[in-house]
Amino acid sequence: MSIRHGLLALLEQGPRYGYQLRTEFEARTGATWPLNVGQVYTTLGRLERDGLVRPDGEDGEGHVFYAITEPGREELRAWFVSPVRRDNPPRDELAIKLAMAVTVAGVDVAAVIQRQRVHTVRALQDYTRLKARALAATEAPFTEAPLAADGGGPDRGPDRDSQDLAWLLVLDQLIFQAEAEVRWLDHCETRLVRHAARLAARPARPEPAAAAPAAPAAAEQAAQVTPRGSRKR
Amino acid sequence: MSAQGWDTGRPEPGAEPEPGAVLRMRGVSRVHGRGAAEVHALRTVDLAVQPGEFVAVMGPSGSGKSTLLTLAGGLDSASSGQVVVEGTDLGALSRKALAAVRRRSIGYVFQDFNLIPALTAAENVSLPRELDGLSGRRARAEALAALAEIGIGELADRFPDEMSGGQQQRVAIARALIGDRRLVLADEPTGALDSATGESVLAVLRNRCDAGAAAVMVTHEARHAGWADRVVFLRDGRLVDETAPLAAESLLSGAAAGSDPSSEGTS
Numbered sequence: 041m042s043i044r045h046g047l048l049a050l051l052e053q054g055p056r057y058g059y060q061l062r063t064e065f066e067a068r069t070g071a072t073w074p075l076n077v078g079q080v081y082t083t084l085g086r087l088e089r090d091g092l093v094r095p096d097g098e099d100g101e102g103h104v105f106y107a108i109t110e111p112g113r114e115e116l117r118a119w120f121v122s123p124v125r126r127d128n129p130p131r132d133e134l135a136i137k138l139a140m141a142v143t144v145a146g147v148d149v150a151a152v153i154q155r156q157r158v159h160t161v162r163a164l165q166d167y168t169r170l171k172a173r174a175l176a177a178t179e180a181p182f183t184e185a186p187l188a189a190d191g192g193g194p195d196r197g198p199d200r201d202s203q204d205l206a207w208l209l210v211l212d213q214l215i216f217q218a219e220a221e222v223r224w225l226d227h228c229e230t231r232l233v234r235h236a237a238r239l240a241a242r243p244a245r246p247e248p249a250a251a252a253p254a255a256p257a258a259a260e261q262a263a264q265v266t267p268r269g270s271r272k273r
Numbered sequence: 274m275s276a277q278g279w280d281t282g283r284p285e286p287g288a289e290p291e292p293g294a295v296l297r298m299r300g301v302s303r304v305h306g307r308g309a310a311e312v313h314a315l316r317t318v319d320l321a322v323q324p325g326e327f328v329a330v331m332g333p334s335g336s337g338k339s340t341l342l343t344l345a346g347g348l349d350s351a352s353s354g355q356v357v358v359e360g361t362d363l364g365a366l367s368r369k370a371l372a373a374v375r376r377r378s379i380g381y382v383f384q385d386f387n388l389i390p391a392l393t394a395a396e397n398v399s400l401p402r403e404l405d406g407l408s409g410r411r412a413r414a415e416a417l418a419a420l421a422e423i424g425i426g427e428l429a430d431r432f433p434d435e436m437s438g439g440q441q442q443r444v445a446i447a448r449a450l451i452g453d454r455r456l457v458l459a460d461e462p463t464g465a466l467d468s469a470t471g472e473s474v475l476a477v478l479r480n481r482c483d484a485g486a487a488a489v490m491v492t493h494e495a496r497h498a499g500w501a502d503r504v505v506f507l508r509d510g511r512l513v514d515e516t517a518p519l520a521a522e523s524l525l526s527g528a529a530a531g532s533d534p535s536s537e538g539t540s
Binding site: 160163167 | 525
């Protein structure tokens with residue numbers, strides 16, 4: 041996850057100090073990816089080293105402010121105009137687990153799938169509950185700002201609205217991802233059943249040498265038949 | 274108003290004999306055909322739904338989801354076992370008495386809304402109450418109140434073809450819960466709606482449950498099941514699994530920073 045670019049985006053709105061950045065990051069993402077202040081300062085250090093931010097004075101309480109630099113703005117613009125790359129998908133533990141489960145003898149893959157399905161659906165319920173609350177909060181007439189104390193910076197009104205929107209988008213993403221996982225699990229299950237049926241339909245002990253050429257031959261026949269059939273139409 | 278049932282948690286299902294269950298299915302089976310052609314659509318299903326509870330039923334097609342719903346609603350009768358709605362054993366009723374229970378205690382919401390095209394929203398909603406013997410005026414007053422409660426009071430005099438799908442489905446929910454009816458049986462209620470509209474319809478159903486109704490919704494979409502308090506899984510006619518009650522604390526610990534001031538003060 042790009043904390044770097046996240047911080048640049050926040051600094052684009054004006055100078056901020058570390059703790060403030062953490063608070064605002066979490067207001068937008070609902071602490072889905074909790075940040076500790078240490079990470080924020082480490083990242084600010086690197087951004088400063090790379091010339092993308094610069095220190096911008098202190099306030100009376102000793103908070104060190106940082107401001108985005110012109111190269112920082114360019115970096116941020118480049119981030120927004122380029123897609124998040126899919127060519128290095130993050131490791132997915134569940135995909136790895138299922139890939140292993142189907143190859144390790146004695147694992148009840150259907151049970152692995154069902155356990156995961158129940159867990160993921162429950163997560164969906166949990167996220168949906170959060171979303172219902174967030175929706176109720178956004179649709180409720182203006183109440184006392186729940187973001188207390190030094191919450192969200194000076195311009196609270198529209199800022200608050202876009203923070204709520206950001207949090208809803210993040211929740212929706214979690215929900216859609218969980219849904220996709222459940223659908224994938226359903227699909228895996230079907231595939232397993234088909235696979236088992238195919239294995240069962242195979243002759244008892246196929247001679248590897250004899251069985252192997254049979255399939256390509258059949259495929260060739262099919263390939264010859266199809267074009268002829270389609271030409272007739 | 275919203276989502277309170279989710280926050281407070283309800284009596285643990287299955288902990289007590291639950292005299293208050295709105296729907297209780299005990300050992301319910303449904304067999305179609307005989308001998309070699311015998312098909313077990315449902316096998317000894319036990320399910321209790323409490324007031325305020327929203328239960329989603331998931332399962333592959335052919336797993337018995339719709340059969341479960343038609344049995345719960347008294348539209349079909351069980352081959353064995355008991356279906357009890359608001360304390361009344363449906364299997365013990367005469368045809369006429371069953372029709373009365375269906376009308377007074379149970380509401381349906383279908384994928385295709387099933388509103389009567391020649392009637393306005395208010396007339397559609399008040400119809401079951403008029404059939405109950407209420408005066409037209411009282412039935413209309415109740416219908417207007419029911420429509421207002423789900424935020425579509427202004428649509429009272431529109432005809433179904435003058436409303437969007439989402440609006441029609443809300444009218445159907447109002448109709449399902451008019452009078453003393455506390456049990457909504459919903460079969461893929463958002464199947465015909467786009468995702469944002471479907472969501473707002475589910476939010477309405479959720480709110481009605483938080484206000485004390487009980488709902489059983491059949492769906493094949495996990496995202497929709499996410500609105501329920503409990504999700505049960507059907508497979509080959511059996512209930513094979515269900516989700517545990519949600520904990521008060523979210524999985525995203527410290528989440529909802531936007532609405533939880535306590536997350537501000539930490540660290």
